[in-house]
Amino acid sequence: MPTARPVRRPARPRRSVNAPVRGGGGVQVERLISLGLAAVLLAGCSVAHRANERPPEPPRPVVPVPTVIAPPQPQGVDGRVGQSGHHACTAVAAPDNLVKRPSSKWVAKPFGWNDGGLPAFDLCTLVVGGLPAVIGVSSLAAPPGALERVANTLGMFEPADKLGGAARDLGPGARTSGRGIVFETTNRIVRITTASGLPDGELLRVAVSVRNAVPKVLRPARQSDAACQLSNAMAERFIGVLVQLRRDYRVNGALTCIWGTTEATVAIVESLHTDSIPEASQTPPPRSAPIGRPGYYLPDQGELVFRNGRRVVRVSALTDPPREIPLESLLDIVEPLLPLFLR
Numbered sequence: 001m002p003t004a005r006p007v008r009r010p011a012r013p014r015r016s017v018n019a020p021v022r023g024g025g026g027v028q029v030e031r032l033i034s035l036g037l038a039a040v041l042l043a044g045c046s047v048a049h050r051a052n053e054r055p056p057e058p059p060r061p062v063v064p065v066p067t068v069i070a071p072p073q074p075q076g077v078d079g080r081v082g083q084s085g086h087h088a089c090t091a092v093a094a095p096d097n098l099v100k101r102p103s104s105k106w107v108a109k110p111f112g113w114n115d116g117g118l119p120a121f122d123l124c125t126l127v128v129g130g131l132p133a134v135i136g137v138s139s140l141a142a143p144p145g146a147l148e149r150v151a152n153t154l155g156m157f158e159p160a161d162k163l164g165g166a167a168r169d170l171g172p173g174a175r176t177s178g179r180g181i182v183f184e185t186t187n188r189i190v191r192i193t194t195a196s197g198l199p200d201g202e203l204l205r206v207a208v209s210v211r212n213a214v215p216k217v218l219r220p221a222r223q224s225d226a227a228c229q230l231s232n233a234m235a236e237r238f239i240g241v242l243v244q245l246r247r248d249y250r251v252n253g254a255l256t257c258i259w260g261t262t263e264a265t266v267a268i269v270e271s272l273h274t275d276s277i278p279e280a281s282q283t284p285p286p287r288s289a290p291i292g293r294p295g296y297y298l299p300d301q302g303e304l305v306f307r308n309g310r311r312v313v314r315v316s317a318l319t320d321p322p323r324e325i326p327l328e329s330l331l332d333i334v335e336p337l338l339p340l341f342l343r
Contacts, residue, residue, distance in 0.1 A: 085112065086217060087108075087112040087122065087124040087217055088122075088124055088126075088135045088137055088190075088210050088213055088214065088217045089108035089109065089112070089124035089125060089126040089135055090108040090110075090124070091210075091213035091216055091217050092106065092108070092126065092135075092206065092209040092210055092213050093106045093107060093108040093126060097209050097212075097213070098212075099205055099208055099209045099212070100205075101205055102201075102202070104128060104129030104202065105127075105129060106126060106127070106128055106129075106206075107126070107127040108124065108125075108126055108127075109124065109125040109126070109127065111124070111125075112124040113256075114139065114247040114256070114258055115136070116247075116258050116260075116265055116266075116267030116269070116316060116318075117265060117318065118260070118263075118264065118265045118318040118319070118320055119138045119139065119140060119142065119146060119150070119189060119260075119262065119265075120138070120139045120140070120245055120247065120258060120260045120265050121136030121137060121138055121139065121189075121191065122136065122137050122138075122139050122219060122247075123135065123136045126206065128198055128202060128206060129198075129202070131194060131196055131197075131198060132194065132195070133192055133193070133194045133198060133203075133206060134192070134193050134194070135190070135191075135192050135206075135210055136190065136191045136192075136193075137188050137189075137190055137210075137214055137217065137218070138188045138189040138190075139219070139221065139245050139247065139260070140221060140244055140245050140260070140261075140262055141187045141188065141262075142184055142187060142188060142189045142262075143262045146189055146262070147173050147182065147183070147184045147189055148173065149320075150182055150189055150191060151173075151175040151182045154177070154180065154182060154191065154193070155177055156175040156176055156177040156180060156181065156182050157175060157177070158175060158176050158177065159174070159175065159176070160174035160175060160176045160181055160183065160204075160207075162176065162200070163176055163181070163200045163201070163203060163204040163207075164200065164201060164204050166204055166205075166208055167204060167207075169208055169211060170183040170185070170207055170208070170211060171183055171184055171185065174207075176203070178197055179193060179194050179195070179196075179197045180192050180193035180194060180203075181203055181204075181207050183207065183211070185211045185214050186214050186215050186218070188214055188218070190207070190210055190211065190214065192206060192207055192210065221244055221245050221246070222245070222246045223246055223247055223248055223249065224246045224248050225248035225249065225250065225255065225257065227248075227255055227257075227337070227340060228246075228248040228255070228257035228268070228337075230336040230337050230340075231257065231268065231333055231334065231335075231336045231337050232259070233336075234332050234333045234335070234336065235257075235259040235266045235333055236259065238264070238266055238317060238329055238332075238333060239259060239260075239261055239263075239264040239266065240264070241261060243259040243260060243261060244260065244261045244262070245258065245259065245260035245261065245265075246258065246259060246260075247260075252272065253272055254269075254270045254271055254272045255268070255270045255337075255340070256268070256269050256270065257269075257337075262320070263319065263320050264317070264318065264319045264320070265316075265317070265318050266315075266316070266317050266333055267314070267315070267316045267317075268313065268314070268315050268333070268334055268337065269313070269314045269316075270311060270312070270313050270341060271311065271312040271313075271314075272310055272311060273310070273312065277294065277296065277305055277307060277312060279296050279298060279305060280294060280296065286298050287299070287327075289304055289305075289306060289327060289331075290331075291304075291306045291331065291338075292305075292306025292307050292308050292313075293306075293307060293308060294306070294307060295307070297327045297330070299324050299325065299327075301316065302316050302317045302318055302319075302324075302325040302330075303315065303316040303330075304316075304327065304330040304331065304334070308341065308342050311341055311342075313334065313341050315330045315333055315334045316330075317329065317330060317333070
């Protein structure tokens with residue numbers, strides 16, 4: 001009899017390492033593997049997304065904004081020489097001033113100027129017993145709250161009554177300090193400041209004299225020069241409304257242009273002296289400006305100053321409430337006049 005051959009069963013195929021594992025445990029392993037792969041992919045996408053993002057900008061340093069009172073112009077600026085003519089100082093030094101005065105002599109310097117501040121003041125110098133006092137009358141009618149704002153900026157916090165009984169003629173809001181006084185009359189703000197200080201009685205006599213003279217020395221709001229008209233459109237664009245104040249004039253050939261309202265003032269003051277720019281000696285030095293030799297931008301004063309040959313030009317802008325004025329805005333304002341200043 002032939003020998004019976006054993007029956008061969010078909011070989012079971014080998015399970016691939018990637019083949020799904022049957023049963024509950026296999027499904028759980030597969031799910032874990034899928035989650036792991038997804039996490040890796042998401043992490044890679046997140047890294048790529050962050051790589052494409054712009055790095056965060058470093059925080060900008062806080063820049064102090066200019067105050068509403070214009071900083072004093074350096075000596076030698078032609079705008080400080082001013083214009084000849086009748087002003088508050090010549091009025092109080094005139095023989096018809098009926099305020100009783102002691103033997104000290106009052107002498108008015110012949111020139112006046114405008115400080116281009118906010119509010120802008122028409123200024124002059126009165127020498128009282130050999131001591132100079134700067135008298136200013138606001139160029140525009142004072143809006144509500146302006147007197148207190150000016151007094152606070154000048155550091156005048158004491159009631160003017162401390163100077164004597166005649167202070168009642170200056171109104172209830174009059175303030176004083178050891179070196180000056182500020183009050184309101186005829187809807188204008190008057191400020192009187194001295195570098196060395198005057199005796200209380202003398203300061204009060206000057207203040208009462210100016211109060212009596214203000215109605216006689218008020219100037220028209222508009223005084224324009226054809227050269228300043230070149231920058232008129234840019235100044236009005238910055239201010240945002242039709243300007244109420246113009247103070248344009250020439251002194252020894254140097255040009256001063258001022259545009260203003262009760263909320264903003266723009267000023268361009270030219271000097272024809274060869275003096276240096278005092279701001280250059282500050283520590284740290286001011287930020288350089290892309291104009292002039294040299295040129296500086298002072299954001300804390302809202303000012304651009306540059307020199308070209310014998311000409312020094314100052315461009316300033318002040319706003320209420322105070323804000324930082326970009327360099328580009330100051331360059332735009334002065335650009336139409338550059339052919340004149342850089343010739």
